[in-house]
Amino acid sequence: MSASPLAPGAPRSGTTFLGLPTAPPGVGHLRGDRPFPDAARTALRDGQLRANLGRATTTIRGKRAAVVSEVPHWEQLRQAGKALKAATMARLDEHLEELERQVTARGGTVHWARDAAEANRIVTELVRATGSSEVVKVKSMATQEIGLNEALEAAGIEAVETDLAELIVQLGQDSPSHILVPAIHKNRSEIREIFSRTLPHLQGPGASPGLTDDPRQLAMAARAHLRERFLRARVAVSGANFAVAETGTLSVVESEGNGRMCLTLPQTLITVMGIEKVVPRWADLGVFLQLLPRSSTGERMNPYTSTWAGVTPGDGPQEFHLVLLDNGRTAVLADEVGREALHCIRCSACLNVCPVYERTGGHAYGSVYPGPIGAVLSPQLTGVEDNASLPYASSLCGACYDVCPVAIDIPSILVHLRAEHVEAQEKPTAEAVAFRGLARVMSSPRLWHLAQRAAGLGRLLARGRPTLPAALPPPASAWTRTRDLPTPPGRTFVQQWNEEHRS
């Protein structure tokens, strides 16, 4: 409908290039209110969270490993996925315009949203135009990213999450902590508590008492609540896993069938999709629909794969709107190292194997995109200075890269973003002064040997003991609070060796 914001180098002012716009602050959920180390400190003290996450991630890691090992050519499949994504990103503008043409030709309407605020405004106006004050929602990361539920609520429209885990999070007035399993931080008894406190049909004098934490009972309680909503809803909002440019086909991949209820029953369907989700050809789905379920839920095939193109008279929604969301993605595309993060198909395999995520959980990342992919995606969408602690929230162990179904080199992007952060500082920090000094020392053998000799003097603090005292001043204290530091030796190896071998 409106003009594309995607023309190369679009936002120019006179002749000065201002940089591509990032996701604006004040709307959506890409920024935390605390730096990662602080948020993590709180999460690490929560024994229940640690137990829930440890159990859940271990189970899903095992399932994924088993079904991936069954595929004889997994690595080739993975490289095919990577190549398809890279080729698509190289001509993203053309594929999106083709998608717009095909969706329009099949009776859909395409809207281009520069950012979260614009997308929220478009969706709110579309819902208002239907006269409905309620929408049912398919699980969607894009709408979580832009804070659509809050925007609709402010306009007097109730958004009902219908994915079971999203419903748990919504009813618990909580926020998602995982891309695929938003309530991974909750166990069964916590879910039972939320349901019995909030589900309308379980309240009041007529309600049957005694909901237990049996998974079947919990699912039945959610079903009773949701069925009623599905049947009365006139508008649905979804995200999209894929959009095929050549056919104008949208696709949502889910496990419960609740998504399909939303995609088929209401009169109006509004889909909000990040622009990086487009694939050029129908055949490309063949690669991604093999990679995605095995990597995400550890299933060989996805249970409910819905596809639709435009509208079909007399069958399904009779009005279809596609909102194409930028919200910083073009800025990510402009970074030749970081752009690989746009290849993500939201499987969450990297979260499940990440030793940091396993201990801190998703909320510590402060963004709807947690874990390793979140640590490279969120800072790029917002601009690295707005999420400066996230690129450091990794030990660079590389487990994420190994499991990524489209081979995103997450550790290399993390390192790149750390450098972008360092290089963005206008005033030198104490750390930068130290690292610059150390670089000078480490590039001059003479200075290096002097520095090593000085470090060796640290042994005087130990007074003959094999380890240094536990109470050292910062920054050494960050180490010694929990770990002993060995007493440095009197002489280094290189020094000793060269004294012995001086001829």
Added chain:
Amino acid sequence: MRVALFATCLVDTMVPQVARATATLLQRLGHEVVVPPSQACCGQMHVNTGYRREAVPIVANHVRAFAGAEAVVAPSGSCVASIHHQQAMVARRAGEHALADDAEALAARTYELSQFLVDVLGVTDVGAYYPHRVTYHPTCHSLRMLKVGDRPLQLLRAVRGLDLVELPGAESCCGFGGTFAVKNADTSTAMLTDKMAAVLSTHAEVCTAGDASCLMHIGGGLSRLRSGTRTVHLAEILASTEENVSPTQTTAPAVPA
């Protein structure tokens, strides 16, 4: 073969016995060891903390120090991985193409200790003796970047007297991660706690690995808890021999000084 030993900055400054053990082992296997005196650091800590520009002169010093070496060996998976994957990249990014080419050529001749022993020298039994219950932690960069696989285990299985016990959850990161250990000290310690629990569950006397940095982290935690289990670098175990055992040896590696 004439082997140039890259001690690495951390080993050289904090645990020189690991470099000594590496040299002793290579000499025992009949190779000439040289230790270029102007060596310092590979630059990894700078690159991984965001100081990639500052790392360039460190890379240049490393390339100068080892110029002309036939083969370079280092007792560290992490430093060798950085030499292979980062040195040329940061030099090229800074426009130093000649340096990048030299770094690439040097990287092709640079080996992590277990890879050098098994792949280049073709030995798995290095004649070592270490009569202790030992568990092996595969460090992340040796496992995932260098893909050393079971080479360290092949070497350990051939050590006389050594009782090798499998480490549960071995492939989980120990939480060191360079400056991560101090920038995210709490998360790092939570990861360490789980690693220590796994190590202690094996009732091993010693936890070994191919990286002194991860071992300093794991060993520092075990020592703080007075667990008795210590960390010993793979090179030190492989350098230990029966002739050098003293009556009061305990788990200290028996490497001639």
